Amino acid sequence: MTEYETHDYDVIVIGAGGxxxxxxxxxxxxxxxTALICKSLLGKAxxxxxxxGVAAAMGNVxxxxxxxxxxxxTMRGGKMLNNWRMAQLHAMESPDRVQELEAWGALFDRTxxxxxxxxxxxxxxxxxxAHVGDRxxxxxxxxxxxxxxxxxxxxxxxxKILRLLSDADGVVSGAVGYWRATGEMVVFSAxxxxxxTGGAGKSWKYTSNSWECTGDGHAMxxxxxxxxxxxxxxQFHPTGMVWPLSVRGILVTEGVxxxxxxxxxxxxxxxxxxxxxxMFRAETAESEEEADRWxxxxxxxxxxxxxxxxxEVARAINxxxxxxxxxxxxxxxLDIASRxxxxxxxxxxxxxxHQFMELAGVDITHEPMEVGPTCxxxxxxxxxDAETAAATVPGLFVAGEAAGGMHGSNRLGGxxxxxxxxxxxxxxxxxxxxxxxxxxxxxxxxxxxxxxVDEALAPFTRDEGENPYQVHHDLQDTMQTxxxxxxxxxxxxxxxxxxxxxxxxxxxxxxxxxxSYNPGWNLATDLPAMLTxxxxxxxxxxxxxxxxxxxxxxxxxxxxxxxxxxxxxxxQPSGGGMDEEIKIGPEPIPExxxxxxxxxxxxx
Amino acid sequence: xxxxxxxxxxxxxxxGGDFAEFTLPAQEGEVVLDVIHRIQATEAGDLACxxxxxxxxCGSCSAEINGRPRLMCMTRMDQxxxxxxxxxxxxxxxxxxxxxxxxxxxxxVAKSVPAFAPPPRPEEGYRMAQIDIERGQEFRKCIExxxxxxxxxxxRDHEDNKPQYAGPRFFIRxxxxxxxxxxxxxRRELLRQQGGLGMCNITKxxxxxxxxxxxxxxxxxxxxxxxxxxxxxxxxxxxxRKILRRKKATPQQAVxxxx
Ligand SMILES: Cc1cc2nc3c(=O)[nH]c(=O)nc-3n(C[C@H](O)[C@H](O)[C@H](O)COP(=O)(O)OP(=O)(O)OC[C@H]3O[C@@H](n4cnc5c(N)ncnc54)[C@H](O)[C@@H]3O)c2cc1C
Ligand code: SF4
Ligand code: SF4
Ligand code: FES
Numbered sequence: 001m002t003e004y005e006t007h008d009y010d011v012i013v014i015g016a017g018g019x020x021x022x023x024x025x026x027x028x029x030x031x032x033x034t035a036l037i038c039k040s041l042l043g044k045a046x047x048x049x050x051x052x053g054v055a056a057a058m059g060n061v062x063x064x065x066x067x068x069x070x071x072x073x074t075m076r077g078g079k080m081l082n083n084w085r086m087a088q089l090h091a092m093e094s095p096d097r098v099q100e101l102e103a104w105g106a107l108f109d110r111t112x113x114x115x116x117x118x119x120x121x122x123x124x125x126x127x128x129x130a131h132v133g134d135r136x137x138x139x140x141x142x143x144x145x146x147x148x149x150x151x152x153x154x155x156x157x158x159x160k161i162l163r164l165l166s167d168a169d170g171v172v173s174g175a176v177g178y179w180r181a182t183g184e185m186v187v188f189s190a191x192x193x194x195x196x197t198g199g200a201g202k203s204w205k206y207t208s209n210s211w212e213c214t215g216d217g218h219a220m221x222x223x224x225x226x227x228x229x230x231x232x233x234x235q236f237h238p239t240g241m242v243w244p245l246s247v248r249g250i251l252v253t254e255g256v257x258x259x260x261x262x263x264x265x266x267x268x269x270x271x272x273x274x275x276x277x278x279m280f281r282a283e284t285a286e287s288e289e290e291a292d293r294w295x296x297x298x299x300x301x302x303x304x305x306x307x308x309x310x311x312e313v314a315r316a317i318n319x320x321x322x323x324x325x326x327x328x329x330x331x332x333x334l335d336i337a338s339r340x341x342x343x344x345x346x347x348x349x350x351x352x353x354h355q356f357m358e359l360a361g362v363d364i365t366h367e368p369m370e371v372g373p374t375c376x377x378x379x380x381x382x383x384x385d386a387e388t389a390a391a392t393v394p395g396l397f398v399a400g401e402a403a404g405g406m407h408g409s410n411r412l413g414g415x416x417x418x419x420x421x422x423x424x425x426x427x428x429x430x431x432x433x434x435x436x437x438x439x440x441x442x443x444x445x446x447x448x449x450x451x452x453v454d455e456a457l458a459p460f461t462r463d464e465g466e467n468p469y470q471v472h473h474d475l476q477d478t479m480q481t482x483x484x485x486x487x488x489x490x491x492x493x494x495x496x497x498x499x500x501x502x503x504x505x506x507x508x509x510x511x512x513x514x515x516s517y518n519p520g521w522n523l524a525t526d527l528p529a530m531l532t533x534x535x536x537x538x539x540x541x542x543x544x545x546x547x548x549x550x551x552x553x554x555x556x557x558x559x560x561x562x563x564x565x566x567x568x569x570x571x572q573p574s575g576g577g578m579d580e581e582i583k584i585g586p587e588p589i590p591e592x593x594x595x596x597x598x599x600x601x602x603x604x
Numbered sequence: 605x606x607x608x609x610x611x612x613x614x615x616x617x618x619x620g621g622d623f624a625e626f627t628l629p630a631q632e633g634e635v636v637l638d639v640i641h642r643i644q645a646t647e648a649g650d651l652a653c654x655x656x657x658x659x660x661x662c663g664s665c666s667a668e669i670n671g672r673p674r675l676m677c678m679t680r681m682d683q684x685x686x687x688x689x690x691x692x693x694x695x696x697x698x699x700x701x702x703x704x705x706x707x708x709x710x711x712x713v714a715k716s717v718p719a720f721a722p723p724p725r726p727e728e729g730y731r732m733a734q735i736d737i738e739r740g741q742e743f744r745k746c747i748e749x750x751x752x753x754x755x756x757x758x759x760r761d762h763e764d765n766k767p768q769y770a771g772p773r774f775f776i777r778x779x780x781x782x783x784x785x786x787x788x789x790x791r792r793e794l795l796r797q798q799g800g801l802g803m804c805n806i807t808k809x810x811x812x813x814x815x816x817x818x819x820x821x822x823x824x825x826x827x828x829x830x831x832x833x834x835x836x837x838x839x840x841x842x843x844x845r846k847i848l849r850r851k852k853a854t855p856q857q858a859v860x861x862x863x
Contacts, residue, residue: 041654042711043748044662058729099729105720105784107737107744114731132741138661139744149711150719157711181700210656244633250659355659358678359635469645513650516617517701520649 002453004185009035010435012190014161014175015217017045018420019400019427020196021144026428028153032435035188036148037156039180039212043145046198046210047420050137051253051351053119053129054421055414056094060115062126062298067091069125072599074415076279077123077309078379078408079549080564081230084592085386086406090415090422097421098130106143108132120258123309123412126298134253134351140417159186161216162525163452164193164224164396165444170575172224172395173444176452180522183515185453189442191435192395194427195221195382199401200533204375205480206249208240214526215533217402221382222532222582225575226391229404229567231380231533232540235411235550236485238313240374242331247359249374252334252352254413257306259348260295261336263317264368265325272305275316280308311410311549314373318485321372331372337365373485377416379407379550380540383569388430389423393575395434399427409549459524465510468524475502475530483538488554492542499538503531528578539584540568565589609681610688611639613651617701623690630681636691637665637676652702660815663749667703668692673751673813694754710750713770716798717777722786736785743780743824745816746773752810752820758803770799772810772820779824782831796832801825
């Protein structure tokens with residue numbers, strides 16, 4: 001029997017990005033004994049990387065903006081697959097959530113009359129993103145972190161959670177994991193558990209995501225019996241760096257285009273004008289002149305096509321490169337140098353300037369950047385109740401990128417940071433209420449603890465076996481080539497076979513060294529979640545026989561209205577963990593009330 | 605034919621250790637962190653290092669490269685002098701393993717800085733002029749890589765100074781709050797006594813290593829030293845200068861103000 005330490009709380013929050021921090025602040029504020037747990041140091045979560053801004057219809061730049069317009073933009077961006085109620089709550093509450101950050105010390109860029117400045121982004125009708133240059137995520141996470149510290153929330157840093165635990169009645173009752181510094185096991189019992197573990201991009205080869213984005217929360221929820229929805233909907237951001245190879249995938253913020261940057265192919269042509277889908281034609285500029293007028297004044301022209309939703313732009317770039325009009329390193333050109341002064345570029349996009357200067361030796365005030373699609377965000381996630389963020393198993397609440405529904409099949413830029421705040425808070429409230437209402441002793445299942453610990457330590461007991469780094473590398477290759485931006489039946493079938501193989505290899509990994517801060521072992525314990533999530537994405541992609549938002553099928557290139565009415569739901573009905581087969585099937589999406597439907601008719 | 609690179613990486617734990625040498629084929633455009641990752645994937649799966657973003661944004665991957673604190677993810681191999689590249693953990697903090705140090709000192713100091721305390725938020729939100737927040741925004745660029753803390757000689761070679769020294773990272777935090785147009789707390793006495801601002805003798809080493817190019821000494825430490833002197837010797841002059849812009853609480857009031 002392995003020894004472990006135990007902790008007991010009312011609410012544990014797994015994940016300390018924007019969503020987890022906001023949830024923990026809310027629970028603590030309500031007087032609950034709250035713990036915040038994260039795989040990295042506090043303040044290093046993926047949220048720190050967000051650049052462009054946080055979307056909120058405050059109307060500081062365009063007074064015409066309102067939650068109704070934001071709601072409509074979000075739903076259309078998501079190709080109407082969104083959970084309408086989440087999109088509505090998000091649009092209504094995000095202005096308050098952003099302003100609240102100021103009371104906690106955030107310093108957003110200002111308008112001339114001293115209010116929060118807002119910038120343009122793809123798919124948003126008005127300039128709507130509150131920002132701090134191009135380091136908005138840093139501002140957001142530091143503000144929340146400092147708030148959490150001021151509230152004296154207990155933080156467990158560099159503590160990796162492996163599995164959720166349930167009690168005899170199947171109520172989620174805590175979690176088991178290990179300290180990375182020592183490799184010692186730790187068990188939390190809790191009246192409510194919040195998952196805010198972020199995304200899953202690390203299963204692809206070219207990604208903007210950090211090492212932490214291994215989909216742990218998605219997988220742990222599934223293993224605990226919760227429903228996942230729309231896992232096939234993965235966002236490939238149109239502009240990642242493509243060169244040098246070692247930095248391929250690192251994000252180039254959409255703010256570059258919001259601030260005037262344009263996309264050109266190797267012939268120097270602004271190709272996006274050729275790729276305007278019917279749905280967006282009425283509001284998109286027809287000529288370069290018209291598009292350029294828009295930057296000065298949004299009533300003087302329509303939006304440039306470079307600012308179409310991300311799925312549209314990513315597919316267009318993909319097509320240009322495949323048609324032989326790409327750059328030497330297989331991307332397209334993103335040009336801001338010829339359009340804005342060096343001074344403006346350096347002031348508005350300081351981190352982009354440094355990123356290219358230091359990593360690629362490219363001065364973006366003089367030369368265009370080379371960019372191409374990179375795996376960025378997963379819209380699919382744990383199915384939650386819009387009001388409380390409750391998952392479909394009792395005791396579990398999920399917020400942020402780990403939750404599904406809010407963004408439909410494609411997320412608009414800036415809508416994630418606001419999502420973290422709105423639903424982080426709601427998950428905090430939901431978890432607090434549940435914890436307060438739960439009676440009796442919380443007793444996590446001992447057999448689950450023992451099995452998890454044994455499985456986690458197994459790689460040390462094998463003298464010979466697979467190298468976890470190699471398995472990960474091969475998984476990334478598989479997902480990149482077979483379940484990437486454009487998908488097709490035969491490749492998805494092949495991917496499922498490969499995933500079987502990889503899963504069996506992962507069960508044979510062996511690691512050297514000890515338990516103290518051992519990255520090889522840590523990676524070995526990330527593999528089960530990565531494999532589970534990769535399988536869910538592939539299954540969803542196979543069964544959604546249409547193209548919609550972040551999911552594009554070469555063999556079904558059009559959106560199918562029937563598929564537009566359903567979520568693809570995946571679950572392991574008996575909560576059996578890794579070994580149980582995943583069931584997948586369509587279920588109707590919640591229907592929008594008539595007064596909201598009317599918002600879509602008015603504009604056509 | 606591809607050239608080789610040779611890395612001398614410190615390996616060990618709290619009980620001691622030594623440099624281990626690894627030779628790998630060079631690859632175009634790589635940063636130090638890429639090479640460390642290749643070593644992990646091939647020769648030493650358990651080689652410990654911290655990283656997250658690999659884009660200079662999270663401040664996780666600090667190490668001493670050829671003796672100088674740098675972010676591993678932003679240091680290109682082809683910009684280092686020829687010959688073996690030495691990678692060691694930050695020296696000011698206790699070693700956990702290999703390149704990973706125990707930086708909890710910094711998280712403890714963070715807890716001791718009294719929180720931001722604004723007046724209640726007006727219905728339509730706070731108003732602040734861009735020009736009044738620019739200095740604060742400079743300080744808030746900090747990615748908490750703790751390399752300024754690592755290089756500061758007050759604690760680098762004097763473990764015993766740590767309990768009464770906040771260090772440059774937190775001098776800018778105090779300065780940010782002090783210069784915030786809405787803040788109502790007065791933390792200057794605290795900064796002098798508990799933060800040990802007086803121990804800093806303005807060597808500017810911190811400014812030199814800051815990957816965010818924050819002018820720690822010129823824009824934070826020196827102005828704060830002046831303000832602390834004001835607080836100690838001439839509260840009236842300080843108040844006179846401030847009162848034009850806002851009201852600050854006294855240290856006694858600071859405790860009860862806006863939690
Ligand atoms: C480069 C980049 C730029 C972006 N820019 C924007 C933008 O401008 N606007 C916008 O709205 N969105 C943006 N996004 C998207 C947005 O940043 C993310 O979707 C969002 O930050 C996710 O937040 P989160 O709180 O859900 O999770 P994260 O911030 O990813 O945090 C996850 C947390 O969970 C912890 N964790 C994970 N697994 C475990 C485990 N097993 N045990 C313990 N802890 C665990 C991690 O340690 C971490 O603390 C950007 C993303 C990237 C990559
Ligand atoms: S200037 Fe002061 S804080 Fe900075 S390194 Fe020198 S002594 Fe330390
Ligand atoms: S001030 Fe600069 S050197 Fe110091 S922790 Fe912050 S970013 Fe790092
Ligand atoms: S890994 Fe984030 S700064 Fe280097």
